[in-house]
Amino acid sequence: MDVVLEHVGKQFGRVTAVEDVSLTVGEGELVALLGPSGCGKSTTLFLVAGLYRPTSGRILFGGRVANDATPQERGVGMVFQSYALYPHLTVFENIAFPLRVRRTRGTEIAERVRRVADLVGIAELLPRRPGQLSGGQQQRVALCRALVKEPAVLLLDEPLSNLDARLREATRAEIRRLQRELGITTLFVSHDQAEALSVADRVGVMHGGRLIAVMTPADLYEHPPSRFIAEFIGTPPMNFLEARVEDGRLAVTGVAPRPLAHPIPPGTYVLGVRPEHLELAADGDLRAEVFLVEQMGREWLVHAACGDASLRLLTGAGAAVTVGSRVSLRLVWRRAHLFESQSGAAVPFGLADAPR
Amino acid sequence: MGALEAAPAARRRGAVRNVLRGAASPVFFLGPAVLLIAALFLAPAVVTVAISLTNLSVATGLTHYRWIGIGNYGLIAHSPWLVLVLRNTVLYVVATLVLFNVGFALVLAILTAHLSDRAAGVFRVLWMLPRITPSVILAMMWRWFAAEPPYGTVSQVLGLVGIPGHNWMNAHPWAFVVALNGFVGASFGMIIFSSAIAGIPRDQYLAAQVDGASAWQQVWRITLPRLRWPILFVTAYQTLSLLTSFEYILLTTNGGPGFYTTEVWSLYAFHLALSNYFGNTQFGLGAALAAVLVVLGLGASLVYLRVFRFGELVAAPRIEVN
Numbered sequence: 001m002d003v004v005l006e007h008v009g010k011q012f013g014r015v016t017a018v019e020d021v022s023l024t025v026g027e028g029e030l031v032a033l034l035g036p037s038g039c040g041k042s043t044t045l046f047l048v049a050g051l052y053r054p055t056s057g058r059i060l061f062g063g064r065v066a067n068d069a070t071p072q073e074r075g076v077g078m079v080f081q082s083y084a085l086y087p088h089l090t091v092f093e094n095i096a097f098p099l100r101v102r103r104t105r106g107t108e109i110a111e112r113v114r115r116v117a118d119l120v121g122i123a124e125l126l127p128r129r130p131g132q133l134s135g136g137q138q139q140r141v142a143l144c145r146a147l148v149k150e151p152a153v154l155l156l157d158e159p160l161s162n163l164d165a166r167l168r169e170a171t172r173a174e175i176r177r178l179q180r181e182l183g184i185t186t187l188f189v190s191h192d193q194a195e196a197l198s199v200a201d202r203v204g205v206m207h208g209g210r211l212i213a214v215m216t217p218a219d220l221y222e223h224p225p226s227r228f229i230a231e232f233i234g235t236p237p238m239n240f241l242e243a244r245v246e247d248g249r250l251a252v253t254g255v256a257p258r259p260l261a262h263p264i265p266p267g268t269y270v271l272g273v274r275p276e277h278l279e280l281a282a283d284g285d286l287r288a289e290v291f292l293v294e295q296m297g298r299e300w301l302v303h304a305a306c307g308d309a310s311l312r313l314l315t316g317a318g319a320a321v322t323v324g325s326r327v328s329l330r331l332v333w334r335r336a337h338l339f340e341s342q343s344g345a346a347v348p349f350g351l352a353d354a355p356r
Numbered sequence: 357m358g359a360l361e362a363a364p365a366a367r368r369r370g371a372v373r374n375v376l377r378g379a380a381s382p383v384f385f386l387g388p389a390v391l392l393i394a395a396l397f398l399a400p401a402v403v404t405v406a407i408s409l410t411n412l413s414v415a416t417g418l419t420h421y422r423w424i425g426i427g428n429y430g431l432i433a434h435s436p437w438l439v440l441v442l443r444n445t446v447l448y449v450v451a452t453l454v455l456f457n458v459g460f461a462l463v464l465a466i467l468t469a470h471l472s473d474r475a476a477g478v479f480r481v482l483w484m485l486p487r488i489t490p491s492v493i494l495a496m497m498w499r500w501f502a503a504e505p506p507y508g509t510v511s512q513v514l515g516l517v518g519i520p521g522h523n524w525m526n527a528h529p530w531a532f533v534v535a536l537n538g539f540v541g542a543s544f545g546m547i548i549f550s551s552a553i554a555g556i557p558r559d560q561y562l563a564a565q566v567d568g569a570s571a572w573q574q575v576w577r578i579t580l581p582r583l584r585w586p587i588l589f590v591t592a593y594q595t596l597s598l599l600t601s602f603e604y605i606l607l608t609t610n611g612g613p614g615f616y617t618t619e620v621w622s623l624y625a626f627h628l629a630l631s632n633y634f635g636n637t638q639f640g641l642g643a644a645l646a647a648v649l650v651v652l653g654l655g656a657s658l659v660y661l662r663v664f665r666f667g668e669l670v671a672a673p674r675i676e677v678n
């Protein structure tokens with residue numbers, strides 16, 4: 001089942017939570033909605049679930065308008081951020097709940113609960129109560145409850161945000177495996193860009209209630225369409241340097257002006273460079289003074305001051321940098337990004353002597 | 357270091373702290389409460405039981421009473437009105453509890469949970485009014501309300517559609533006794549249940565809706581199971597208050613109409629001990645009746661704890677005290 005949102009908006013009184021969102025989630029596809037807290041991700045998910053009714057636009061399930069359809073008619077399964085398990089019921093009864101409310105036969109319930117519990121690997125937890133489970137186990141129970149009715153569409157609202165780092169990685173791989181195995185159309189909400197990029201076929205970035213980009217994880221990382229997205233995606237975050245375009249040349253603060261390959265309207269811009277695209281070099285583009293070195297195992301994250309700007313760069317462990325040392329840095333121009341300083345929109349550019 | 361040669365004052369403070377930490381601290385902390393309980397609860401109970409073992413009455417005065425052992429309890433057991441009064445008491449308590457103090461309170465709480473906060477607040481305050489109205493005034497209002505024509509409100513209204521009026525409280529004494537007590541009592545359960553419902557996370561209802569649960573199924577499968585503890589509390593608490601409170605019956609039917617029609621145990625004890633028609637109030641017998649009432653209340657509480665499987669409801673202490 002594919003899900004299509006056409007110019008969907010949702011207002012709560014005077015608060016606009018979601019505005020003009022258009023999105024297609026293809027059959028069997030996993031799309032992640034990514035954005036900072038309060039940007040309308042959960043509201044969008046609730047609109048797709050049928051818990052909220054859109055105040056504008058249309059939502060289509062399998063080509064049919066579903067604006068007024070109940071969650072059950074839409075055939076959605078959902079995992080809530082809080083898991084929303086029922087504390088007074090055992091794990092078995094929690095998972096059985098969707099079947100109980102539609103009066104499925106007892107033997108069929110037992111069989112289906114057992115099958116989905118085996119699939120997710122929690123069969124031995126069935127007699128327990130949610131209060132006796134760890135966060136990861138509760139998360140799996142919630143997933144089972146969403147899957148037991150064999151939904152056409154799976155909705156996950158920050159399903160990993162309450163887990164510790166290691167468990168989060170294991171669980172997101174598990175979710176990906178299950179989603180592939182069942183071929184279930186999935187909308188996944190997250191505020192964690194690493195999580196969204198790693199799990200999704202495509203990522204929709206939300207900001208202030210709007211969907212500002214829908215792209216594959218690789219495109220999002222390599223061709224961020226705006227400064228907001230460039231800043232939001234990638235750890236450690238991208239460096240930004242003030243820049244000017246004048247006389248067909250790009251002048252970046254602290255760097256000698258370079259000729260542009262193609263003309264760009266003159267004005268002020270911001271150059272974005274990811275930490276892995278700043279390299280230590282004998283005769284680099286700019287000079288900086290190291291003020292912090294974070295040793296992160298395989299790599300070191302070096303913080304250096306260049307004028308007013310603070311730069312981050314990644315080096316291999318054991319690089320010849322110490323706090324206080326002056327270093328020369330080379331920009332990997334081909335992988336740098338230029339943004340309009342006002343609108344933040346990305347501007348394609350190339351240097352005459354460093355073609356992209 | 358200065359701490360090693362601590363000033364005497366600091367050392368003394370240390371000593372006080374050690375005593376507090378030691379065996380004395382439980383006495384220190386529990387003492388005031390124990391004293392209060394002893395003075396206000398234990399002593400009256402002991403005195404009541406003691407009086408119940410005498411024939412103290414207006415006739416004997418405080419000087420000529422005798423200890424008669426369990427004689428008063430024998431009188432109660434053989435009283436020809438025992439069954440009638442017991443039956444009335446059970447009817448009064450069970451009907452008021454089931455219909456109003458728990459039943460109607462639940463309905464109100466669940467309904468107001470679906471209103472906006474402001475509407476629900478207004479509604480709850482309205483239901484609190486009878487509780488803060490003096491009981492005499494409320495009882496008088498209800499008596500006028502039920503009075504015969506041309507005064508009674510019910511009679512006037514029903515008169516408009518041609519139904520002959522009479523004194524409705526005399527005609528249906530139980531309905532009025534139960535409704536009046538329930539009218540006052542329902543707000544207690546409503547407040548307790550409302551706050552318990554407000555404590556149920558909204559996600560649980562959203563999850564149930566996603567799973568296709570109807571409004572009724574949400575109430576039945578999510579709200580009610582999570583109200584088990586508040587329902588037990590309200591049931592037990594209100595049983596005890598109903599068993600011992602008789603002011604509304606006293607002020608309306610006063611046990612009538614006719615002979616002991618709505619005479620409940622506590623009113624019976626009051627009549628015998630403090631307000632005897634013949635003027636010979638029997639303190640000893642009244643005290644024995646009160647003592648029996650306490651036992652009835654305890655018995656009911658134990659039954660409730662069983663029925664609601666109280667042991668399961670009690671969580672391990674959150675904070676370990678040692």
Ligand SMILES: Nc1ncnc2c1ncn2[C@@H]1O[C@H](COP(=O)(O)OP(=O)(O)O)[C@@H](O)[C@H]1O
Nearest residue numbers: 012015016017036037038039040041042043044
């Ligand atoms: N039921 C509601 N009533 C009023 N405002 C709401 C409601 N739900 C969400 N909002 C508002 O809509 C915005 C988006 O919320 P939400 O979708 O929960 O964000 P996210 O899940 O991305 O953190 C927030 O500003 C929030 O305050």
Ligand SMILES: [Mg+2]
Nearest residue numbers: 041042043158
């Ligand atoms: Mg959210």
